Structure formats: C-alpha cells, structure tokens
Amino acid sequence: MLNLPKEGVLSHQPIGDFITEAGAVINDATVAFQRWGEFRGDPHGKNNIVLVEHALTGDSDAATWWEGLIGPGLALDTDEWCIICTNVIGGCSGTTGPTSIHPDGTPWGSRFPATSIRDQVRAEQIFLEELGITRFHAVLGGSMGGARALEWTILFPDAMGYACVIAVSARSSAWQIGIQSAQISAIVRDPAWANGDYYSTGASPQNGLAAARRIAHLTYRGEQELDERFGTIPQAGENPLGAYRRDDQRFAVQSYLDYQGDKLVERFDAGSYVALTDALNRHDIGRGRGGLNKALASSIVPTMIVGVDTDILYPYHQQEHLSRNLGNLLAMAKIVSPVGHDAFLVETRQMDRILRNFIALTQQVPSPNELAERNGIYDI
C-alpha cells in the first residue's frame, strides 16, 4: 500500500542523484510535497490522484495558493480526489535548489546547475515512482505549472489520464525571454549577488530580487485592473509631484509594487528565482522533437487549455495556438477578467467552474490507457 504523509503536512522524499537535461548532476536530491484527500485505486493503474503544479514562486501548499478550489466539496474535491503538489526542483520551499546543502556541506549556490521544465517534470516522475506511483488521474497547473503539466503529457503520456494546462504557451516567446532576462539581470547586477554564492556572505541580493518582482508583477497583472485600483493617485503622505524627484515620494502604484517586491524577498530566495526563471526561458515543447507543432500533434493525453483574455505574459493567442495544434484537445476555456495573467489564481469563481468542468470531462471521456485496455492493445 501507499504510505502517504498526513493530510496537508509538508513532507520530503529523497529521489537520489538527479541528472539534468543538459547533463549536470544534482546529488542526493529531495522533493518536498503535500497531499490532501485519501488515495484510492491502483497506484499502477486507475486511481484518484490529481497532481497540481505550482507557478514560479509557488510551493507545494496548493490548498493555500489555490484557496477555495482545493478542499472538501470544492472544485478539486478532497473527499473524492487525492491531490498531490510538489515543490519544483530548483525551488526554495523544501525541494533541492541553490539554497540546499551540497554534499560538501555548503550551499549549492552557483554550483546548482541549470534546469529545464522537463527536468522539473522528470524529478517529479522519479518522486512519484519513489512513492510507489506510476499512474495518476490528471495533472494540472497554471503559468510555469501549466508548462509542467504540458511537458508531462509529452514526456510521460502513459502516466496520466488527463491534463489541464492554464495560462501558458507551447514555448517561451522572445518577449517572455526578454522580460524574464530583465528580471535575472536585476538580480545578478545587485552587488550582493556575488555570482550566486552570497549564502555565506551575510548579504543577499534583496534589492535585485525586489526589483525583479516589481517587473514580474507588471506582467502578472492587467493594466486595466492596476489602473482601476491606483491610477495616478499619490501614495498617502507622499508627493510624487514635488519640485524634485525623490525615491521616497511615490505614486500609490509604486508603493504597491514595492510591497510586492518586499513580500517576495521575505519568502523567496534570489538564487531560486534566477534558476526557475532560467528554466522558464528554456521552456520549449518542440526542442529535440522535430519542432513545436509536431511535438504538440504527438500528444495523446486529452488536454484542456485555459487562458486569460487580458494576459500580457502569456497572451491568449498562445493558448489558441495550443488548442489548434495539440493532438488531443479535451476542451478550451477563457477566463474573462481585467486582472491579467494572475486571474487563474484570483478569479476563483471562474476557476471553480473551469476546474469542475475539467473534472467532469475526465469522468466522461475515456483516457488513452482506458481506450488501449478496451481495445486490448495492452494491459497493466
């Protein structure tokens, strides 16, 4: 039987030495994870596991960052489904990343190798195997989590029944690489960065990380929502219209962005931010697979695609591209919101409808494994 940790409790699973797509080794890697809902079924066949993938600075605590969507009676109903969420490799919330301790007893820092979205998925696949799981019902996620869900369907098509890919593209666009590289640049230009080996210096590139987050946040939020909230209002007690420009005399939106930057600095590591942003830059479903649309066409997993109408980071035409080219499109849904990219995290009512529809479809449409079994092509 599966030996899963207590519901909601952060747990850790060693996965051994991990070799990256580009050929480097991460020794004695560990994957942090949480689960909600009881496991039912066959860990090598039909079961009730739904794998949830977090976004760039998310973590395994999916019930918190998707509050209102995971729990008893909610769209991802933990009375029915066993939800598992892992922290991504390269992260800083329990899974091995740049802050983790290298076998030599000091933090990995600059020695932590580059990882790709495929590495994130392969690490997760090994993790599941270590838990004793080779099949699961569905994988879903948004943004970087959506990229992982999509890679799962191409890398391990037999491992899952269904996928839901939210607010992401088939590969990074040049604009995404550009704006993501601007964020990496903000961090590595911080004098405290120390080439990524700042963990023992007593300083940390907090200013660079906060600057990166401020830029990122402007790609996560729609300009209409920001404008409705802040417009050109000065921050209370400050005068951004004074006779001399001063960094401490701000518009309200500057204060809001400063807050977003500071909040991330408190909970996230700059080295992980660089590592995961670089992984996003490398996102390309087509790499080594005969090109983008050939790779998408090869997909056999029924996949639902979700996008946001005002997303400037992953514009909706990128989800339309996925929907046209995926080999097995299950459904398509559009979140309509002034919020932009983050809508998949904050438009809970719409996400509730979308996730309920997705789950319902997975119960109506046969999975490739079910079809194969019915046709007697193979059995497990």
Added chain:
Amino acid sequence: MLNLPKEGVLSHQPIGDFITEAGAVINDATVAFQRWGEFRGDPHGKNNIVLVEHALTGDSDAATWWEGLIGPGLALDTDEWCIICTNVIGGCSGTTGPTSIHPDGTPWGSRFPATSIRDQVRAEQIFLEELGITRFHAVLGGSMGGARALEWTILFPDAMGYACVIAVSARSSAWQIGIQSAQISAIVRDPAWANGDYYSTGASPQNGLAAARRIAHLTYRGEQELDERFGTIPQAGENPLGAYRRDDQRFAVQSYLDYQGDKLVERFDAGSYVALTDALNRHDIGRGRGGLNKALASSIVPTMIVGVDTDILYPYHQQEHLSRNLGNLLAMAKIVSPVGHDAFLVETRQMDRILRNFIALTQQVPSPNELAERNGIYDI
C-alpha cells in the same frame, strides 16, 4: 521678419530663467531646435509652421527619426510647411538638462528639478515667443511627443490651429508609472549613479541605463513582432541551454536587447533618462483642471488621435478614450501592425497616409481662430 537658422542645422535659443510647474528654477535655460522648409505667413496669425514633438529619447532631428515623412514632397512636405522640432527641456541633445552646466560652472546633476509634460510645453512656448512666433498651424507628435501635443492644445489653445496626438493617453496609467519606475529604479540602483551627480566621478550608470532601455524596449515592441524575429533561437555562437546558466550564453532576443541598451548608452544620458521618465510619470491632462474628462472636454483645438492596435505601452483603448472625450475630435486613425508602440516610428507607409490625411483635414476644417475671426469674436 523671422530670423530662422539654416535648414536642418542644430541651433540654440536662450529662454531665460525657467520656473517649473512645481516651483523650481532652471537658470538661463536654452532650447535646441532644428527647422526644415521656409517660413511663410504671419508669425502672429496664419502661417505654415508645423511643430513636431519627439519621443522620450528623441531629439530635434525629426527629419532623421521620422525619415521618409519629413522632406520635399513627403507627408510633412517641406516645400509647403515650415517644420520646427525642439529638444525637450530635461533632455541631453542641446536643451538644458541634467548634463548642462549650472550657473556655478558644474553640471546640474541632482540639482536639476523635476519637470512635467506641461513644463516641456511651456518651455517650448517661451522658445517660440523668443523666436517671434505666437501662432502656428499645427502640432503633432507620438508617445511623449503626443503627450506634449495634447498639453499644447489645453495650455495654449489659441496658439495653434490643429493637433495630431499619436500613441499616447490622457494621463499615465498605473501600469505605465510602474514600468517607467522600474526603469528609473534600474538606473538609481546602479552604484555609479551617485545620486545623480556622477558627471565628475569618471563613472556613469551605463549598466543601469542599458537595463532600463532593455525593459523599455519590451514595451515599445509588440511581442508578436519580436517572436517572429527571434523566437527561441540562440544567439550565434552562444548556448543558452547549457548545463549552467551564464550571462554570456544568450538567446538571440537577449543579444538584441543588449544591443538596444548599449546603443542608447552611447547616445543618451542617464540623468536625462530619469528626468524625462519622471516627467512621463507626471503626465496627467486632468491635474488641476477639474479632472481628466472635463479637461479633455474643454479642448477647442481640432485634434486627430492615432493609435497602434498592438501597443502594450499605450493600449489602443487609451486613444479610444481620448476620442470619446476630447472636445474637438478631428479624426481617428489606427495603425495596424505587429510592431507595437514603435509602429508610429517604423510603419512609414501607414504613417505617411495618416499624416497626409491629417494635413489635408487641416486645410479643409476651419481652425478655432479662423472661426472666431469669421464670427468677429476677436481679431488679432
């Protein structure tokens, strides 16, 4: 008679001590300018002057940055019109700005006061008066130049017959303030910034300025155009997919953005970049005028509004807002292009049609001054 400089030659006109909107003084200010085409008419009445306003890092050399649009037989036909373009106050191409010499003999640096779009227009109005001009045919410009053209129509409605306002909004949006502040932040976090007084240090915040430009460029260019050009292609001879992330192993789009940053560093001053970006943050037609739409409604100058369908910096809905609320809309035109904001600079064929239409309309529709004279309300 007007004593204008030789065609195309950079010239300088002192405008005396200039007091900013926020109450600071810029002593002995000078405005740099160029003109093309012979002046004809009455400098205090009907004449053939068309005032062209440059964008953030532009200069008075309009015939170069609008190549193909200003010259004999072109849309802004210098056989017919006298084109005048000034460098903006706060700039670094001849008009007084942070690099200029303060009365004490050292550069202004941090002592250069904050300026607004209204200051830019008032400096230009004084400049014209010093030349002996109180009326002109039309004002036009894009981006920050569009903001100036729009402020002209509200600050000095009797001074001109017509305006053409391109790829700008009635005020900064919160998103614009956010992304512009990210650029200022990139510069002031550069250790060489020295609080704006780097001119005598032997160093200059080039890295910060280049970083600012890379961010800005991603708001000037449409993501579809960038993706068509660069996609996920590695820069020639570099490998951004190696086992370790390295700053010198780039995607082609990173190299392109680096080039854009480096190119700006060669021709532009970081202090001016901060000053003018701050001026853009302060752009608000409604300030002190009973609100945005009341200010717009008060406009009497026939004004053409132009936007770009893929502009993420000044989205087209902002030009639609202007068209709905301006007191005297002359016409509206949309540039259709994957290029984004910069389309008003690079889609020459479309801009040619638009500017020819604008000039034709100015010759068909009576100006407010002409109407007032016809009705005998006042004469000049």
